Amino acid sequence: MMKGTNVLLVVALFVGVAFHGSSIFFTLESTYDALIHLFFADHYANSWFEPWDYRWYTGFTVQGYPPLVHQLIGILSYIGGLKFGLFTVGMLAILLYVTGAYRFGLLMSGDKKVAGYTAILAVFSSTFIETLHIFGQLPSISALSILLHSMTEIYLWLKTGKRRYFFTSLSLIAVTVTSHHVTPIFGMVFFIFPLIGMVVMDVSRDKVDSYQNLTFKVFWQSFRQLFWRIVSFGFFSLILIVTCILPYWINSKKNPITQVPIPHGSRDNFLEVTSSGLVFFMIPWGILLFVLPYIFYRFYSKRFLFFGLSMTMLTILGTGGTTPIPLKLLGETAFNILTLDRFTLWATIMALPIFGEFAYRMVEGDIKQKIQNKFGSVYHRILGGFLAGGILFMVIFTMSLGYFRPSQPQKINMLPIVNFLNQDQHDRWRYLPLGFGDQMAWLSAQTKAMTVDGNYHSARRLPELTTRAIERLENSKFRGVEGIGSLQQFLTVPEKYNLKYIFSNDKFYDPLLYFCGWQRLQQLENGIMVWEKLNVPPMPAILPKDDVPKWSKIMWGTIPILTVLIAFFINIQMLWIRVLKSRKIPIADYFKYKVSYSKFPGVVIVVNHIWALIVLVCLGFGFYTFYMHNASQRSPENVITAYYNALDFKEFETAHSFLDKEKEVPIAQYMLEVSVTDGILSSYAKLDAMSIEITNETDNGAKAVVETDWVTPLERVHRTYYHDLVKRKGDWFIQPSYLDTDIPPDQLFSDNATKFYNHGRRRITTQQTHHEDVLKQPVLEVLSAKLVRYNGQYSVIGELQNVDNLPADVVIKATLYNDDDKELANYDAKYHMKHKLMPMETTSFKINFEGIAWSQTKDTIPPTFNPDEFTPIELEEQPTKFNLQCAGNVANTDLYKGLTLQSLDIEDCEVVGELYNSGIQEVTIPLLLASYYDEEKKLVWVDHKFVQEGVRVQRKQPFSYDFLNVASLKIINSSLKNCFVNGLPNTSIAEKVIPNRQEGHVGEQLQPVNGDGFEFVKFELNSYIGNPK
Amino acid sequence: MGRYIFIGLCFVLFSCGEEVKTPAAVPNDLSTTILNSTETIVAGETVTLEFDIRGGVEPILILEKSFGPLLFHPKMNDSVATFSIPASHIQQSGVYNWQLTVLSKLLEVGEFKVLPKTEKTVGIETYFGPRSIRAGGDDFSMLFMVPVDIYDNPLPDGTVVSINKQMDQEVKVITALTKNGYVWKNLFSSERAGRMLVNTSTNNIHSKELTSMISPSNSVDFKITYNRVHDFADGNQVVIFKTDQIKDRFGNTVSDGTLVNFSIEEDKGTILKTKGSTIDGVATGRILHPTEASDWRVTAYITGEAKSNDATLSFRTAVGDFEVQFSENNRFVRVGPILGFMDQLVPDGLLITLEVYDKNGKFIEKATTNSSKGIGLFDMEERFFPNDDYKIKLTAAGIQREFQVALTSDELE
Incomplete structure (x- = not known):
């Protein structure tokens, strides 16, 4: 028995704090969760007792997450700001974790040396590094650490029955509960139950001479002897779990998580999705994988039997979707709500004392002797070096993961955004960040302004969000159809959410914003583009909230901190004595059960060697398949796949290396050609799916038909490419396609255009804009509007003209009614219109009535995704009338009209032509609007097509468009009676502004076509400019 | 323990109960006479009300005003109660009702009127809108005026307000009388596009300058011309279509930015499109030469308002036979x-x-x-x-x- 301070523990604490404490400054802020906790902390710092926070999800309650860690950060933020609080709590968590691991090791082994090794290994445990430095799960770590601390107390209470330990153990359980809800619940099952088993075992052991004599009968007797202690502890900890965070349970009951499950990597099949396997299995287990047989050998000894069972369960549950067992054990619901990586976390933490014991025996115990005797001391050293090297490798690998594969976008300087929101009452509208990653929480923490988005997905409330498996709108592109689809709903009807400003840190979303009628406002100093939508009303002064009773608020605000204070005062005395050795304390009971480390069974060494060999072979096989997968030119399929992957990730040099060397296109030339092509596919698309069909394969040549599916912000694009392939010296190459050698006529030319400038406020004031500075809304006129039914779906179509002398930004909203004037649905025009109109410009429009996707048929969510996926609204009754509200606002941007329609060829059901860019801006994405007219030149349908390539200045871009068959279309109502412009009836405007309208003009400009259900078409062009100059 | 319960019980019992109030009785011999009351004052003056109260009680005066009632306590001199209402409470013009009460018993009611202080007119509240109208004399901006005194009271009805209107290089003066505290006037546009400037004045007080833009009215038919390098269908050169200066029906040049659609009908029946927006009434549209011989008929439209003549141009084939x-x-x-x-x-x-x-x-x-x-x-x-x-x-x-x-x-x- 060591007297004095345990040197190993001191070393562990010293190294732990130095290593983790200094590196959290570089890792914690870019973890997944840390900034979310920071936001919650900011909430408590500002309104301690009020659980409602308006800033996320149009309002949500913070009672959906145990508050202790957040409140601690909140309190500390009064001293040195939020980040000070975050890092201080981080340091505390590190201290608690290392000491917790030490005490857990001591409890399990009864040996201070082993406990010391446990503490040191805990510092370098890859699972802890990952949880802290990559996931940033502070509450989880804190709760787990305190749970480890409480285990000793629980053991002593059960073993000795001294009341003091009863209170200390309960006080620590209370702190655990208030910091994290899942940890104590599952901790009870996976940590406390086996602990109880171990106590009973120990008590039984006292009654008999050896473990051999420990029969079930003895065990049962001891259990009955301890029964009331166990029950009292269980009962009171249950009460604590319920009462300490009672508001949380009430809130969960009131707002059950009814949302569609969000996919999480820990539920994947790790063999299929190897990245998930790496993050959620390989890294947490790390070097422990090699000593698994030893761990299970020790855990299945009689004393640890129950830990062994628990360990087995945790290991299996942690494998996620790799085996069907976790799904069967947990059931569908729990499987989809829980993130299964926490089971692995617990398993690896539970294994620490055994690993510590192993290390001790390996370094200075019987294993060392055994190996040295058996294989010689050199081998022992090599083995030790291998293990130590492995630990170091895992530490560095895990730490560097966030550096080489950052999970977050580059750190954004939030100050310009915060200033923008504070200016000019911009915070009277909601905002939405796009492409911010988890940093959006940090932005929210710094401003009072509200967003429709949020970063705690269990608290989502809007059905637009909960019916889809998206975490945030902000990163919706990573969630495919569901993400982009949700985002489109918010962007199309922003006035419903008072959403006016969007901060875009990812140009992927820009085309979507443009075609939904948003406009660029300004670029902030930090490079973030601000987009703005006109005609959105500010938020009402009073916003709804779900209030909770006062007692609930008081409980929530006081109990967590009280639990810490109480735990502190109850435990401080023991801690004080232990640390300062001021008084001699009796040796704790668990020291009695120390096993002597001698005569290590040789068979375990052999088994472990075999196991380690298996692990190594598996790893080697993994690396081999990884390499083979990347051998890109072994077959025609491989070279095509590699080529498209390279293109998708914009690795043009790699892509070029797959081209046929004999038809040499110099890399410079290739780069030039690739870099000048713009358009939705080359600039805004992500390759989603690809199928390759090889035809005409001969020994040295093949043709490939490549069917590609691209996800763009606007729609899913299907594209077929044809490639000729050649085989040269055993490697396959792609033959380069022909190059467009077209050259524009003019080297330099000039263009004149009218530009507009709006001062905004001419008078500098903090008040509302002076009435003299408010511009008149441009007058629009609805030329025609119809409610039609086509393919079982209702739409409102029509034509509209800006009849004012100013350019207008147009917003159109249609509402459907039935015969009894009951409102059935309303929606805004998305991209079936030109949102910006010059004076006297006309546009066709179409409004589709979109429902909230899959709210009816939850089980039929399509497996692959399509952002253009459209969910028609479920109408209870037949719509017969409609109301159209058009609003114009003065526009001064995005007024480019340089695109022209050139050389058309009309076949029966197809039109082929060219777009020519006659202006001086490069058009990134052209939109073709096709309006169908009947023989009387009356509008019957509006359709759209995004042309997939951009049109550069003075260049042509071919396009083709397939006509629809609109013979089955039914016009339900074509009355202009309920059409309003800027709140005024359309008829009065029509009479006043253009009294002598030449009705024939629209008809004279139509293109005759002999189509199914239509006789004429009109083509209109809308152009998105990615980089306005 | 029992002791504590006893004490606690006592505490609880004694803490319940109601405070007994004895209502003061209204004396039977109460009588009031109005000694001095005011009927009308001008804003900025004080009001003094005097009553003779018999019965030895002190009355209070309740003054109703638009911001809510005010209570005043009198200065008692024997039985004479004098209420002086400071000017700051009665600056707002209008009728004020007062009630004299004693212990909730109504004794007297009355009213006085506060008139705006006409001689101290300090400003004219104005609103002019919409900020832009169309030429032609049918469209108007409304000028709405409220002349106010130093206390922000609207001046009495019948106050003469004169309006100066500058339009088409001349200034017109219009006079109008206030009614219900305000006056409004619809100021119509003329046939000339430009700017209408107005201001108003009353009692030597002048408002600021207000403005409304008069924009051109509906455009009328116009002419187009084209310009090209050669007449070969080489698919490479640009044809430029240009309108003449497009005017509205009163001869004003149409607003900058007015969109003109050039609709090009080819001899094979297809319709090509280009467009241009006007600068100083002239719109320019550009399109490439065709790649094969064709005849074009070009018409430009300002949809619904005006169209151009038809310009016809033909292209010869640019390429002969090839090897x-x-x-x-x-x-x-x-x-x-x-x-x-x-x-x-x-x-x-x-x-x-x-x-x-x-x-x-x-x-x-x-x-x-x-x-x-x-x-x-x-x-x-x-x-x-x-x-x-x-x-x-x-x-x-x-x-x-x-x-x-x-x-x-x-x-x-």
């Missing part, structure tokens, strides 16, 4: 040199298509290329086209050539 050379095994096809209208090599980028049919006329494949230095090249490799007879069709600049070829093995290999 086609085959390699020995017929697998390399060299199209060209394609020569332009003055025997120059056609500019790079002319589209050449090659369609391959098998000997039975079944379509196999279509390949396209752009001319470079007047020449287009196709390579029909053996691995894709086995040795056989084929029909190939070559198209460039609207000219089509057909060949029957037999593809054979490359002898060199």
Whole structure:
């Protein structure tokens, strides 16, 4: 028995704090969760007792997450700001974790040396590094650490029955509960139950001479002897779990998580999705994988039997979707709500004392002797070096993961955004960040302004969000159809959410914003583009909230901190004595059960060697398949796949290396050609799916038909490419396609255009804009509007003209009614219109009535995704009338009209032509609007097509468009009676502004076509400019 | 323990109960006389009300005003109660009602009127809108005025307000009388586009300048011209269409930015589109020359308001016939040199298509290329086209050539 301070523990604490404490400054802020906790902390710092926070999800309650860690950060933020609080709590968590691991090791082994090794290994445990430095799960770590601390107390209470330990153990359980809800619940099952088993075992052991004599009968007797202690502890900890965070349970009951499950990597099949396997299995287990047989050998000894069972369960549950067992054990619901990586976390933490014991025996115990005797001391050293090297490798690998594969976008300087929101009452509208990653929480923490988005997905409330498996709108592109689809709903009807400003840190979303009628406002100093939508009303002064009773608020605000204070005062005395050795304390009971480390069974060494060999072979096989997968030119399929992957990730040099060397296109030339092509596919698309069909394969040549599916912000694009392939010296190459050698006529030319400038406020004031500075809304006129039914779906179509002398930004909203004037649905025009109109410009429009996707048929969510996926609204009754509200606002941007329609060829059901860019801006994405007219030149349908390539200045871009068959279309109502412009009836405007309208003009400009259900078409062009100059 | 419970119980019991209040009785011999009351004052003056109260009680005065009631306590001098209401409480013009009460018993009611302080007129609240109207005399902006005194009270009805209106290089003065505290006037546009400036004045007080833009009215039919380098359909040069200065029905130039659609009808029936927005009434539209001979009829529209004359222009074919050379095994096809209208090599980028049919006329494949230095090249490799007879069709600049070829093995290999 060591007297004095345990040197190993001191070393562990010293190294732990130095290593983790200094590196959290570089890792914690870019973890997944840390900034979310920071936001919650900011909430408590500002309104301690009020659980409602308006800033996320149009309002949500913070009672959906145990508050202790957040409140601690909140309190500390009064001293040195939020980040000070975050890092201080981080340091505390590190201290608690290392000491917790030490005490857990001591409890399990009864040996201070082993406990010391446990503490040191805990510092370098890859699972802890990952949880802290990559996931940033502070509450989880804190709760787990305190749970480890409480285990000793629980053991002593059960073993000795001294009341003091009863209170200390309960006080620590209370702190655990208030910091994290899942940890104590599952901790009870996976940590406390086996602990109880171990106590009973120990008590039984006292009654008999050896473990051999420990029969079930003895065990049962001891259990009955301890029964009331166990029950009292269980009962009171249950009460604590319920009462300490009672508001949380009430809130969960009131707002059950009814949302569609969000996919999480820990539920994947790790063999299929190897990245998930790496993050959620390989890294947490790390070097422990090699000593698994030893761990299970020790855990299945009689004393640890129950830990062994628990360990087995945790290991299996942690494998996620790799085996069907976790799904069967947990059931569908729990499987989809829980993130299964926490089971692995617990398993690896539970294994620490055994690993510590192993290390001790390996370094200075019987294993060392055994190996040295058996294989010689050199081998022992090599083995030790291998293990130590492995630990170091895992530490560095895990730490560097966030550096080489950052999970977050580059750190954004939030100050310009915060200033923008504070200016000019911009915070009277909601905002939405796009492409911010988890940093959006940090932005929210710094401003009072509200967003429709949020970063705690269990608290989502809007059905637009909960019916889809998206975490945030902000990163919706990573969630495919569901993400982009949700985002489109918010962007199309922003006035419903008072959403006016969007901060875009990812140009992927820009085309979507443009075609939904948003406009660029300004670029902030930090490079973030601000987009703005006109005609959105500010938020009402009073916003709804779900209030909770006062007692609930008081409980929530006081109990967590009280639990810490109480735990502190109850435990401080023991801690004080232990640390300062001021008084001699009796040796704790668990020291009695120390096993002597001698005569290590040789068979375990052999088994472990075999196991380690298996692990190594598996790893080697993994690396081999990884390499083979990347051998890109072994077959025609491989070279095509590699080529498209390279293109998708914009690795043009790699892509070029797959081209046929004999038809040499110099890399410079290739780069030039690739870099000048713009358009939705080359600039805004992500390759989603690809199928390759090889035809005409001969020994040295093949043709490939490549069917590609691209996800763009606007729609899913299907594209077929044809490639000729050649085989040269055993490697396959792609033959380069022909190059467009077209050259524009003019080297330099000039263009004149009218530009507009709006001062905004001419008078500098903090008040509302002076009435003299408010511009008149441009007058629009609805030329025609119809409610039609086509393919079982209702739409409102029509034509509209800006009849004012100013350019207008147009917003159109249609509402459907039935015969009894009951409102059935309303929606805004998305991209079936030109949102910006010059004076006297006309546009066709179409409004589709979109429902909230899959709210009816939850089980039929399509497996692959399509952002253009459209969910028609479920109408209870037949719509017969409609109301159209058009609003114009003065526009001064995005007024480019340089695109022209050139050389058309009309076949029966197809039109082929060219777009020519006659202006001086490069058009990134052209939109073709096709309006169908009947023989009387009356509008019957509006359709759209995004042309997939951009049109550069003075260049042509071919396009083709397939006509629809609109013979089955039914016009339900074509009355202009309920059409309003800027709140005024359309008829009065029509009479006043253009009294002598030449009705024939629209008809004279139509293109005759002999189509199914239509006789004429009109083509209109809308152009998105990615980089306005 | 019992002791504590007893004490606690006592505490609880004694803490309940109601405070007993004895209501003060209204004396029976109460009588009031109004000694001095005010009927009308001008804002900024004080009001003094005096009452003789018998009965030895102190009354209070309740003054109703638009911001809520005010209570005043009197200054008692024997039985005379004097209420002086400070000017600051009664600056707002209008009728004030007062009530004199004692212990909730109403004794007297009355009212006085506060008039605006006309001699201290300090400003005119104005609103002028909409900020822009159309020329032609049908459209108007409304000028709304409220002349106010120093206390922000509207001046009495009948106050004369004069309006100065500057439009079309001349200033007109209009007078109007206030009614209900305000006055409004609809100021109509003239036939000239420009700017209307107004201001108002009363009692030597002048408002600021207000403005409304008068924008042009509906445009009328106009003319277009075109400009091109040559009349060859080379698909490379740009035709520029230009309108003359488009005017509205009163001769004003239309607003800058007015969109003009140029609709081009080709002789084959297709309609091409270009557009331009006006600067100083002139809109310019650009489009490329066609790639094959055609006749164009161009009409420009300001949809719903005006259209132009029809301009007609025709294009001659720019490319004569072209040569086609085959390699020995017929697998390399060299199209060209394609020569332009003055025997120059056609500019790079002319589209050449090659369609391959098998000997039975079944379509196999279509390949396209752009001319470079007047020449287009196709390579029909053996691995894709086995040795056989084929029909190939070559198209460039609207000219089509057909060949029957037999593809054979490359002898060199």
